[in-house]
Amino acid sequence: MSLSGALSNALSGLTATARNSSVTASNISNAMTEGYARRTLETSARSTGSYGGVQVDGVVRHVDHGLVADRREANSALQQSDTISQFYSRVEDLLGTPEDGASLSGRLTNFESALIASASRPDLSERLTTTLYAAQDVVDAFRRISDGIQDIRMEADAEIDSSVTRMNTLLDQVADLNTGINKARMTGGDPNSLIDHRQAVIDELSEYIPVIEVARANDTVALYSAGGAILLDGSSAVEFGFTRTNMITANMTQGAGLLSGLTINGVAIDTEDDRSPILGGRLAALFRARDSLAEGAQARIDSAARDLVERFQDPALDPTLLPGDAGLFTDGGGAFLPADEVGLAGRLQINAAVDPAQGGETWRLRDGINAGAQGPVSDAALLQDMLSALAVKRPPASGPFATSGLSAPDLASSLISMAGTERHLAEQSLSFATTREAELKARLLSDGVDTDEEMQRLLLIEQTYGANARLVQTIEDLLDRLMSI
Incomplete structure (x- = not known):
């Protein structure tokens, strides 16, 4: 893979993790909001072009319609x-x-x-x-x-x-x-x-x-x-x-x-x-x-x-x-x-x-x-x-x-x-x-935002974001070395 392809993959990863952090932060801030449904970011491997990477397909709202x-x-x-x-x-x-x-x-x-x-x-x-x-x-x-x-x-x-x-x-x-x-x-x-x-x-x-x-x-x-x-x-x-x-x-x-x-x-x-x-x-x-x-x-x-x-x-x-x-x-x-x-x-x-x-x-x-x-x-x-x-x-x-x-x-x-x-x-x-x-309401709330789970997800997002950022930094260093020859 070329350096430009690697950079494209890393940037797509940064974009996805940034969006994921926004969704997770929204979940945490609305944990006590009546009627708020937990969201997750839906992603998939990017299949267009020759570089690959990740693409954001959208935000999924999780709700049990039968329970509602x-x-x-x-x-x-x-x-x-x-x-x-x-x-x-x-x-x-x-x-x-x-x-x-x-x-x-x-x-x-x-x-x-x-x-x-x-x-x-x-x-x-x-x-x-x-x-x-x-x-x-x-x-x-x-x-x-x-x-x-x-x-x-x-x-x-x-x-x-x-x-x-x-x-x-x-x-x-x-x-x-x-x-x-x-x-x-x-x-x-x-x-x-x-x-x-x-x-x-x-x-x-x-x-x-x-x-x-x-x-x-x-x-x-x-x-x-x-x-x-x-x-x-x-x-x-x-x-x-x-x-x-x-x-x-x-x-x-x-x-x-x-x-x-x-x-x-x-x-x-x-x-x-x-x-x-x-x-x-x-x-x-x-x-x-x-x-x-x-x-x-x-x-x-x-x-x-x-x-x-x-x-x-x-x-x-x-x-x-x-x-x-x-x-x-x-x-x-x-x-x-x-x-x-x-x-x-x-x-x-x-x-x-x-x-x-x-x-x-x-x-x-x-x-x-x-x-x-x-x-x-x-x-x-x-x-x-x-x-x-x-x-x-x-x-x-x-x-x-x-x-x-x-x-x-x-x-x-x-x-x-x-x-x-x-x-x-x-x-x-x-x-x-x-x-x-009350029992049905409790079941509905149990499907809502779990702040502990969301905090764990934030840690994973932080790690993923750091890895992608590190990759971008490495590619930038390689490009600088090429330009200095």
């Missing part, structure tokens, strides 16, 4: 489980626990105790007042729970709105990155940093909706939802649509057209069906929390409110009541009609006839809601009948316990127990999803 897809799916499931778990925890907090005196069952137990005290001394007005306050506490508990459920729905609606906005932004970013990556490939540039960024963007998108990534030409990708909807192909992204509702009441549902659903490019899609295009992530869980889960929780508390109202609205209990008259517990001040059950818990009120603050008299608790004048102060018959009405075991007219015979406090305790069971099951699901996502 599994981790995204696990992340979607985690976000869904977390959203559902938070919902059930908040509902349980609203209902309280059996040992909590401020819980619904605790308020009903206090009301029962107040009735017992009043029945033992019906002549004492202070005991009647205590009974009124206990009844008002029961009403307040029902209304607080109902209002809390609607607050959960409004918060979910607001989160859906912000999630949709963020999803549209992320899809636009993926489309722009696709364009940049395609341009880099077409012009011979290095698109790996753009690909890293795109992977991080798609990872975030997968929190809201399970995403399937499909490779396209020049390292671009197409995105589909796990439910089969096209999200992006090339540089064209779909647009999700949603309209936020600032005030939500119990009667407002998506099915009735009073709450916004979701659209893709203006076309309405199912948000909760098993075949929903968005099934499996945070967005679907928010719709589920706002709609079916919250509506179910509201229906259960309305069922308990109806049971309580009907126990005290019966003319057989209070002879001063006529059919159609309101009892001690009313629907917004009037009699309850079965067709108006939805939202009853939030409209519950004490009958004005027994409430001095509304112009009533507490002695009507003893003598009858519609009594025109006081009766014998020692007559505890109505108070005892009220106590019996509260304690009698009867099947509720609606709700999940319609086949069971329960007293009013027992019905409240059953609702609390059901909420606790649902919360426990949701936490179990969340625990599994958290463990699975």
